[in-house]
Amino acid sequence: MKKFLLSTLCVISPFVYSSTEAVYLHYDEVLDGVTDFQKQLKLNIDLSGNTVIGKTEAGALISGNVENTNSQYIGSGEKPRFQFEIHNGETRNWYFGNVNGKYWEGVWFGANGEKGDFSLYTDLLTKEVPQFENIIAYYADEVFQLGGNNTHNSLNSSFLIDSDNLEPHFINDEYFDTSNGLFLQADVRDGNLPLSFYIDYKKPMPMKTFRLGSFNNGEGTRLRTFSFDIWKDGDWQTVENFEFAPIYAPTYQRQEFSLPRTVYAERIRISATATDDYTDGSKLLMWGLSFKR
Structure with missing residues (x-):
């Protein structure tokens, strides 16, 4: 399928790998506001979006979360707070605190x-x-430039900005502007799925948790399933296939997804593979891609 180039391409050599981080948790057994570094635990931890996951060196599970900052919906401020648990057999130790860098x-x-x-x-x-x-570079399949309902945004400075906290945006929301960030829509006819867009980076970038949105005007959510692919060894490799949960009409809304591991790549492709809006041959819409640490 032909692609529409939206910015200059460079010759690149993508690669990919996964990782978790080993860190030491220093602790004492006197609650006085000062860590005396009496003892330590070696942890292998990672973040999946805002979720803390991992294990101790002994194999005990770690689970918890870190809040988004400056969110009126959860009452957070400038410094993120966190909580996690270390599962010790049938008991658990609880850890609470905040993050400074x-x-x-x-x-x-x-x-x-x-x-x-x-x-x-x-x-x-x-x-x-x-x-x-x-x-x-950002480019998309040619169907997105045919005009009418087949359109897209050109690359702009709002691309990949995490613009909201996954709240729904009603179609009459004066503060919601589909001309900013990533936005693509198309009439899906004659079995022309999958339809894809592509992003090339200056260097290999780490990716695991991301957000992507769609739209429902009352005829069904305009994205049902999609794949996340990376360019590796001269070919596209699918990292994961996802299902987009139905959203209420008439709204635009994003959802959060996590790859099974952290990947590093210089080129990605996201391909819509099914839609739930079958009006006039069915319709597709994707918007608001962003990545989370």
Whole structure:
């Protein structure tokens, strides 16, 4: 299928790998606001969106979350707070605190009255994720430039900006502007799915959790399934296939998705493979791509 080039392409050599980070959690057993570095645990942790996941060196599971900052919906401020649990057999230790750059600190509580202070040093919240300035090219399948209902936004400075907290935008929302960021729509006829868009970066970028939106005007959500592919060894490789949950009409809304592992790549492709809007041969719409640490 022909592609429409929206900015100059460069010769690139994509590659990909996955990783988790080993860090040391230093803690004491006196709750006084000061970590005395009496003991330590070695952890392998990662973030899937806002979800903390991992294991200790001994194999105990770690689970929790980090809040989005400056969100009126959850009452957060400039410094992200976090909480996670370490599962010790049938009991769990709870850890609470906030983040200052790469420094996480807080208090912990055991199941039988144990308590203390702790700290750890990690770049999980400061790792680079794809932004507009990392893009060297954005292009899409030719159907998106045929005019009428077949249209798209050109590359603009709002690309890959995390513009909302997944709240719905009604079609009469004066603050919602589909001319900013990624936006593509098309009439789907004659079995021309999948339909794809492509992004090339200046260098390999880490990607795991991302957000993508669609639209429902009352005839069905205009995206049902899609794939996330990376360019590797001279060919496209599918990292994961996703289902887009139905959204209420008449709204635009984004959803959050996570790849099964962190991947690094210089070129990606997202391909819509099915839609639930079958009006006049069916319709497709994707918007608002962004990535999360």
